Every structure is written in C-alpha cells, then in structure tokens.
C-alpha cells in the first residue's frame with residue numbers, strides 16, 4: 001500500500017514535470033548576421049502611429065530577433081545585447097501578450113514560458129489603440145533581484161529604467177531593420193498588468209511596447 005502511494009506520487013510528479021517542461025516554447029535561433037546596417041536602421045527608427053497601428057502578426061523569426069536584440073545572450077553564458085549594472089543578468093523581464101496568450105521571455109534558453117492562455121492585449125494599455133498590436137511586450141522591473149544587490153530603491157528604479165531604455169531602443173532598431181511597426185507606451189493599466197501577470201509586490205511594470213506589421 002505504502003509502495004503504491006509512492007508510485008502514485010512519482011507518477012503525479014512526472015506528469016507535472018512534463019507539463020512544466022512543455023510549457024516552454026523554443027524560439028527560432030536569432031538572426032545574428034546580415035540584414036540592414038546599423039546606421040541605416042538608426043536613420044529609419046521611428047514610432048509607428050498610435051492611431052493607425054499596424055495589426056499584422058510578426059513571424060516567429062521576427063519575434064525571436066526582436067527579443068534577442070532586447071536582452072538576449074551575445075557572448076557565451078553571461079554577456080547580453082544590453083548593458084546591465086555590475087554585469088548582472090537582465091533585471092528587466094519581458095512579457096509578451098499575444099492573441100494566443102501571455103508569455104515570459106527566458107533569455108537563458110531563448111524561449112517563451114507560458115504564463116496564461118488569456119489574451120490580455122485589450123486590458124493593459126490606457127489608450128484604446130494598444131489593443132490593435134499583434135504583440136505587446138511588457139517590461140517589468142525584477143525588484144527582488146535589484147533589492148538584494150543594492151537595497152536602495154532610488155538606485156534600483158534608475159537602473160531598471162536605464163535598462164528598459166536600452167532594451168526598447170534595441171527593439172526600435174530591430175523593428176526598423178526588419179520593417180515592422182513599434183511604439184513605446186508609458187500609459188498603461190498597471191493594476192491589470194500586475195494581476196494578469198500575477199506579479200509579486202517587488203516587481204514594477206515599466207512600460208509596454210507595441211509590435212505589429
């Protein structure tokens with residue numbers, strides 16, 4: 001009887017493990033060569049108009065490229081496309097809200113972790129047009145990690161905002177290089193974001209970033 005219950009526990013554990021493992025969606029490898037030159041992309045960088053935001057979906061490759069540009073590994077196991085204070089791993093997380101649900105970008109595996117299958121795009125921007133974007137990135141300060149390192153809220157907020165600026169500028173340049181629309185948005189429904197993403201108290205939404213083509 002005792003043996004059976006141990007086997008039962010192990011079976012439940014394996015099912016749970018399998019479901020957790022399958023909740024990660026591997027992205028295609030990011031493009032790391034070719035494409036438009038940096039200076040040409042700088043010349044083209046702009047925000048797509050909010051009122052007429054492009055509604056088309058990005059391909060998996062385009063999404064992979066833009067996420068990698070924002071905080072992907074570019075030098076082995078601990079070097080990223082954006083600078084982070086003290087060389088810490090990225091302390092601004094990127095969530096992606098799409099019609100298929102909400103995901104968290106895992107830079108270490110270059111994959112998307114399933115957060116929920118709910119489409120929250122219409123609930124998180126304060127401006128109505130945000131709902132038109134095929135993908136809304138939500139940048140969130142990982143306050144727990146920063147507090148452990150610095151223990152000074154002013155410094156932590158500043159460092160997270162600097163990182164978010166670098167990340168979103170990379171996203172703008174990637175969008176220019178691949179010819180799709182992007183827009184930084186500060187006006188967001190913070191309470192809805194916190195509850196939809198089930199954020200701990202330490203974590204702070206910084207901005208949302210619309211993508212579409």
Ligand SMILES: Cc1cc2nc3c(=O)[nH]c(=O)nc-3n(C[C@H](O)[C@H](O)[C@H](O)COP(=O)(O)O)c2cc1C
Nearest residue numbers: 045046047048049050127183184185186187188207
């Ligand atoms: C810090 C910051 C906050 C912004 N917040 C919003 C916003 O809440 N809503 C919006 O429609 N655009 C927002 N934008 C986009 C700007 O309006 C846009 O970047 C600006 O008009 C300049 O256009 P450009 O990016 O094409 O140069 C924001 C941009 C920045 C940098």
